[in-house]
Every structure is written in C-alpha cells, then in structure tokens.
Amino acid sequence: MTKYFWTIFFIVTAFFSAYADSFKENAVERHLPFQKIPIPSSVLNETVDIYVQLPFKYESEFNQNYRYPVLYTLDAPVGLPLVSGVLAPLNGYNSAPQMIIVGISTSNRGRDFTPTSDPNYEEHSGGADKYLTFIEQDVIPYIEKHYRTEKFRILSGHSYGGLLVSHSFHKRPNLFQAHFANSPSVFWESGKTVSDLIKFVKTNPMHKNFLYMNIGNEGNPESDSPEGVQMLSGIQKIERELANLNTPNLRYKFEYFREEPHQNTPIYGTIGALRGLYPQWSIPYETSVEGYESVLAHFKKLSTLYGYQIEPKSWQMYDEGIGQLSYLENPAEAIKYFSYNISQEPSEYSSRLHIVDAFVKLGKKQEALKHLNILLRRDDLSDEECQQLTEKKSNVNLM
Numbered sequence: 001m002t003k004y005f006w007t008i009f010f011i012v013t014a015f016f017s018a019y020a021d022s023f024k025e026n027a028v029e030r031h032l033p034f035q036k037i038p039i040p041s042s043v044l045n046e047t048v049d050i051y052v053q054l055p056f057k058y059e060s061e062f063n064q065n066y067r068y069p070v071l072y073t074l075d076a077p078v079g080l081p082l083v084s085g086v087l088a089p090l091n092g093y094n095s096a097p098q099m100i101i102v103g104i105s106t107s108n109r110g111r112d113f114t115p116t117s118d119p120n121y122e123e124h125s126g127g128a129d130k131y132l133t134f135i136e137q138d139v140i141p142y143i144e145k146h147y148r149t150e151k152f153r154i155l156s157g158h159s160y161g162g163l164l165v166s167h168s169f170h171k172r173p174n175l176f177q178a179h180f181a182n183s184p185s186v187f188w189e190s191g192k193t194v195s196d197l198i199k200f201v202k203t204n205p206m207h208k209n210f211l212y213m214n215i216g217n218e219g220n221p222e223s224d225s226p227e228g229v230q231m232l233s234g235i236q237k238i239e240r241e242l243a244n245l246n247t248p249n250l251r252y253k254f255e256y257f258r259e260e261p262h263q264n265t266p267i268y269g270t271i272g273a274l275r276g277l278y279p280q281w282s283i284p285y286e287t288s289v290e291g292y293e294s295v296l297a298h299f300k301k302l303s304t305l306y307g308y309q310i311e312p313k314s315w316q317m318y319d320e321g322i323g324q325l326s327y328l329e330n331p332a333e334a335i336k337y338f339s340y341n342i343s344q345e346p347s348e349y350s351s352r353l354h355i356v357d358a359f360v361k362l363g364k365k366q367e368a369l370k371h372l373n374i375l376l377r378r379d380d381l382s383d384e385e386c387q388q389l390t391e392k393k394s395n396v397n398l399m
Contacts, residue, residue, distance in 0.1 A: 034080055034103065039142060043134040044112075049105045050139060051076045053084055054147070055098035056091065062314075068100045069152040070143060072135070072176070074113070074161035076103025079266060083156070086270045094282040094316075096274050099154075100147055104139060106131070113160035115167045116189050128167050136175055150308050156180035156273070158266045162213075166193050169211060170200035177307060178210040178277050182269040183218060183262050187230035194234040198241045201250065208249035208307065212273035213238065216260040228262075251276075283316065288323055292336040295320055314341050318351055321358075331358035349375070356392065365399045372396065 034051040055068055073083050080103045090096040106112045110122030117126035155176040157165040162184030169179045186194050219232025239254045253276035257268050287294045302310045321337030324330045335358045341351035352371050359368035372393045
C-alpha cells in the first residue's frame with residue numbers, strides 16, 4: 001500500500017465518520033414537519049394548499065446567509081415524507097444540497113395535470129397550462145418572497161403528475177431547472193407530449209436543464225395495458241432521440257424498473273433523480289488531497305453546472321483544513337482554509353483556534369500570537385476556554 005493510498009483512506013474515514021455521527025445525532029430532528037399554507041389563486045379561482053418543509057437548521061444564526069434550491073413536488077401531501085426521507089440522508093452525507101421542499105396539492109389532478117382535453121380518460125381534462133400558470137404566478141412568488149431561495153427550481157411528479165412535468169419541460173422551459181418525471185402518462189393524446197418534447201430539444205439544442213424519466217412494469221407484455229405500452233415506447237423514444245442529439249447543456253437520466261408496479265416508481269425514482277442531478281456534489285477525495293485551489297475549482301465547476309453561485313460552507317472548509325493540518329501534515333495549506341472561514345466570519349472560533357496550531361507548526365510565533373490575542377479578547381469565552389487559550393499562549397511564547 002502506498003502512502004498516498006493510506007492518506008486518502010484516513011481522510012475519507014475521518015470525514016465520513018464525522019458525517020455519519022452528525023447525521024445519526026440529528027436523524028429525528030431532520031424530519032421537520034411540513035407547514036400547511038393556503039394559497040388563494042385567481043388563476044384557478046380556488047384556494048390551493050401548499051406544504052413547505054424548510055432545511056435542517058434553516059433558522060440557525062449560522063445559516064442566515066444561506067439560500068436554498070427549491071424542490072416542488074405535485075400531488076401533495078402524498079409523497080412528501082418520501083421526498084423528505086430520501087433527501088435527508090443525502091444531505092447528511094453531503095451527496096446533495098439542502099433544499100426547501102414545497103408540496104403542491106390539487107383538487108382535480110385529471111384536470112390540472114393533463115395538457116389537452118380527452119373525455120375518454122378525464123371528463124374535465126386539459127388544464128395543465130392553467131395549473132402551471134398558477135404555480136408560476138402564485139406559488140413560486142410566495143415561496144421566493146417568504147424564504148431564502150436560490151434561482152434553481154425542481155419540479156417532480158408521478159403518473160399524471162409526471163405528464164405535467166414532461167409538459168412543463170417544453171412548454172415552460174425556464175420555469176424549472178430540473179424535471180423529475182416518474183412513470184409519466186405520456187400515452188396522453190397518442191403521445192403528443194413525447195413529440196413536443198423531442199421537437200423542443202431539437203429546436204433548442206443549447207437549452208440548459210436536467211431531465212429524469214422512469215417507468216415500472218406498465219409496458220411489460222404481462223401487464224396487458226395499451227397505455228403502459230405507449231408510455232414505455234414514448235420514454236424509450238425520448239431517450240433514443242436525446243442520445244442522438246448534440247445537447248451539451250442538457251443532462252438527462254432514464255431508468256427502467258421492469259419488476260416494479262406503477263405506484264412504486266417514485267420510491268426508486270426520487271433517489272435515482274437526485275443522484276442523477278447531483279452525481280458529485282461533495283468534494284472528491286482526490287480534490288481534497290490536491291488542496292485549496294482544487295477545492296475552490298470544484299465549487300466553481302458546480303456553480304457553472306447548476307447556474308448559480310455555489311460557495312463552500314464553513315464546515316466544509318474547516319474539515320478540509322483539519323485534513324491538511326492533521327492528516328497530510330501540511331500546515332501552510334491548512335492556513336488557507338482557516339483564513340477563508342475567518343475572512344467570511346471574523347468571529348468564527350474553531351478556524352481561528354486551529355490556524356494558531358498551523359502557524360505554530362510553521363514556527364511563525366507572531367502570527368500565532370496575533371490570532372490567540374484576538375480569541376482572548378472575546379467576551380463569550382467560558383472559563384475553561386479562557387484557561388486553555390491562556391495556557392496555549394504561554395506555550396507559544398516559549399517558542
């Protein structure tokens with residue numbers, strides 16, 4: 001085994017142990033309740049309930065500058081615990097960003113989720129565009145007025161809801177930056193949504209977005225479902241066409257769960273879609289080893305990919321600094337991480353405490369003393385912290 005291998009092994013073990021401990025300690029608290037909010041809509045001429053769940057520690061004083069992507073899911077409140085339950089461990093292991101989850105209800109899904117009228121399936125169908133206008137004019141402005149949101153929105157739906165998601169992808173292409181369509185009912189109007197979606201992509205090959213689609217066993221011969229066969233063939237056609245097009249800014253993922261019934265596809269699809277959208281959200285191990293500039297480049301790459309400014313969190317830079325200081329024995333590199341945190345928040349305690357250790361390792365006595373004196377001037381120190389800092393200062397003075 002090489003020294004390089006063991007270095008990576010110890011860093012990974014340390015970081016994931018910390019993540020696992022943190023996630024385990026807060027596992028119950030992470031599943032916060034949804035707040036039910038009635039939204040009067042002049043578009044629909046009715047009041048529609050939405051359900052909002054805020055990210056873990058959204059109200060913490062340390063998170064007041066953080067803004068969050070928003071995942072809008074249809075058919076609320078059905079499915080909300082599923083989305084929240086899948087996202088929580090992904091957040092816990094930093095495999096996806098924290099999000100605001102918004103569930104949108106409907107009083108008539110056959111009306112609200114279908115693009116055109118077809119009385120053979122639904123008597124009052126064809127209201128999809130009006131429902132999307134409701135989301136655009138009533139729901140999204142409410143959420144963005146009352147909560148700290150990023151300009152990155154996801155729309156997720158199942159069955160008829162998946163049909164609406166697919167319709168939104170080409171009809172309101174800039175309303176959402178990612179679309180999750182679980183078992184979408186693309187048999188509707190003989191597959192018109194399939195044709196419209198493909199036509200849109202061909203006409204707009206540079207369009208930036210993410211599309212996820214899946215299907216269960218609906219199209220299997222034993223299901224004996226003409227609609228299921230149309231759904232399967234439609235999804236396969238979209239996948240084939242996209243694979244043959246040059247669409248550098250469109251990312252997509254298709255999954256086929258041939259052993260799973262229609263109602264189960266959101267269970268598998270929620271994690272499949274999130275992993276497809278965020279394949280490398282966390283800092284790669286090799287990037288950690290390479291150091292500060294590579295870590296900043298990782299966040300610059302994420303910002304380009306998702307279309308909004310993504311900054312490293314203070315805990316990420318702290319962990320990277322500890323890795324450089326304790327495992328890679330590179331105090332000069334560690335100082336860059338701790339300095340980043342201090343520049344963002346001068347009152348940050350842990351990073352300033354460990355930058356002292358880094359300067360001591362480099363033999364830079366005056367720099368270490370400067371940061372120790374800043375810490376000792378704090379008025380929120382416990383007696384134990386004050387004693388530890390005083391002892392540390394005495395030791396530094398003996399250098």
